[in-house]
């Protein structure tokens with residue numbers, strides 16, 4: 167993944183401007199504490215992460231279609247469990263559990279996408 171691209175900043179959860187500082191206090195996609203704790207400013211380039219009050223509520227509109235695209239097929243699969251092969255009946259609860267486990271990385275990625283829609287990469291700030 168090439169530094170300077172939006173994908174780099176989003177998938178590595180790095181500051182969109184310098185792509186060096188971490189977006190979250192507890193870095194990584196699969197974490198189970200301090201899930202949405204972010205520093206007020208980038209620890210490296212001092213880019214403000216608290217752009218305005220309620221800024222990150224817009225991240226809900228990024229994660230919502232992704233959640234729908236994940237859960238609607240699961241619900242349809244759940245209604246057709248009687249007519250499908252027994253293997254899927256065993257796998258189905260695991261799919262539900264796995265999709266709930268994806269909520270934390272999804273919330274973090276939605277915030278990173280929102281920040282990248284607002285702030286562009288700058289090689290020298």
Ligand SMILES: [Zn+2]
Pocket residue numbers: 181182183184185186187208209210211212213
């Ligand atoms: Zn930065």
